[in-house]
Amino acid sequence: xxxxxxxxxxxxxxxxxxxxxxxxxxxxxxxxxxxxxxxxxxxxxxxxxxxxxxxxxxxxxxxxxxxxxxxxxxxxxxxxxxxxxxxxxxxxxxxxxxxxxxxxxxxxxxxxxxxxxx
Amino acid sequence: xxxxxxxxxxxxxxxxxxxxxxxxxxxxxxxxxxxxxxxxxxxxxxxxxxxxxxxxxxxxxxxxxxxxxxxxxxxxxxxxxxxxxxxxxxxxxxxxxxxxxxxxxxxx
Numbered sequence: 001x002x003x004x005x006x007x008x009x010x011x012x013x014x015x016x017x018x019x020x021x022x023x024x025x026x027x028x029x030x031x032x033x034x035x036x037x038x039x040x041x042x043x044x045x046x047x048x049x050x051x052x053x054x055x056x057x058x059x060x061x062x063x064x065x066x067x068x069x070x071x072x073x074x075x076x077x078x079x080x081x082x083x084x085x086x087x088x089x090x091x092x093x094x095x096x097x098x099x100x101x102x103x104x105x106x107x108x109x110x111x112x113x114x115x116x117x118x
Numbered sequence: 119x120x121x122x123x124x125x126x127x128x129x130x131x132x133x134x135x136x137x138x139x140x141x142x143x144x145x146x147x148x149x150x151x152x153x154x155x156x157x158x159x160x161x162x163x164x165x166x167x168x169x170x171x172x173x174x175x176x177x178x179x180x181x182x183x184x185x186x187x188x189x190x191x192x193x194x195x196x197x198x199x200x201x202x203x204x205x206x207x208x209x210x211x212x213x214x215x216x217x218x219x220x221x222x223x224x225x226x
Contacts, residue, residue: 046155046163046206048215059213062119095162103210104153106174108162 002027004096004109011115012090018083018114022096029077030054034099037070037081039092040111047092051099052079086116120145120209122218130226137194139221141207146187148211154183154192157220158203166205167192199225 008020022035029035036051050060052070060068069082083090093113097105121144131137141152150170155163165174167183170190180195194201202225207218 045219046208046217048217051215062214097162101168101210102151103208103213103215104165104168105155105163105208106165108164111162 002098002107004098004107006094006096006109006112008112008114010113011117012086013118014087014116015085018081018086018090018094018116020081020094020096020112020114021078022080022109023076023078024098025077027098029072029079030074035072035079036097036099036105038095038097038105040095041089041092042113049081049083049094051103088116090114091116119214120147120212120216122207122209122216124205124207124218124221126221127219128222128224130224131197132226133197133199135197137192137197137201137223139192139194139205139223141185141190141192141218143188143190143209146211147190147209150186150190151209151211152183152185152190153208153210154181155206155208156201156203157206163206194223197223 003025005023012018034051037049052058067084072079093111095111096109098107123142125140152170154167157163171183182193184191204220206220
């Protein structure tokens with residue numbers, strides 16, 4: 001059974017960098033899949049952030065591209081997200097997910113709420 | 119960027135009724151690369167449909183998807199109490215993935 005688990009600080013100060021990690025279990029991150037991040041502001045819809053292949057190929061949402069960095073650590077079977085210069089609008093539940101078939105997210109983490117506040 | 123517009127915003131129905139949810143794209147979605155997700159409060163989205171009409175593993179056959187080009191539909195043939203949730207469509211025909219704003223399906 002594929003499982004994903006997000007971890008990281010739940011509170012980040014404005015202008016700081018948000019850092020999250022997604023640990024994958026029950027499946028090798030080096031298998032032929034992409035791995036993605038999606039966020040959801042409280043009470044709002046879903047926004048795709050980006051996705052990464054285990055070899056390091058990456059696609060970012062152009063609206064966030066200047067602030068986003070994603071990476072993969074195959075030795076730990078996990079991948080990570082960094083979002084710099086955060087403001088209150090970056091407050092959201094952040095999900096990691098496995099991507100299949102060019103862009104479908106079939107397994108999701110439970111999500112982690114990150115609040116941007118001083 | 120392909121913008122997805124879902125309608126209605128909220129749909130009020132009773133258990134046993136048929137639900138029809140719409141997702142319209144601002145431009146044609148190539149190869150019907152359109153997915154539907156269900157999200158309940160406090161939970162992650164759950165994949166229901168991919169490729170516009172293929173059910174994901176374990177999804178009951180009361181859920182069906184149809185459509186092509188710019189117009190897609192999710193149909194729930196006979197609503198069960200656990201089906202009341204928010205539904206999102208998502209296109210993956212371009213490398214820039216986008217979601218619709220969601221349709222809330224509530225109990226009448």
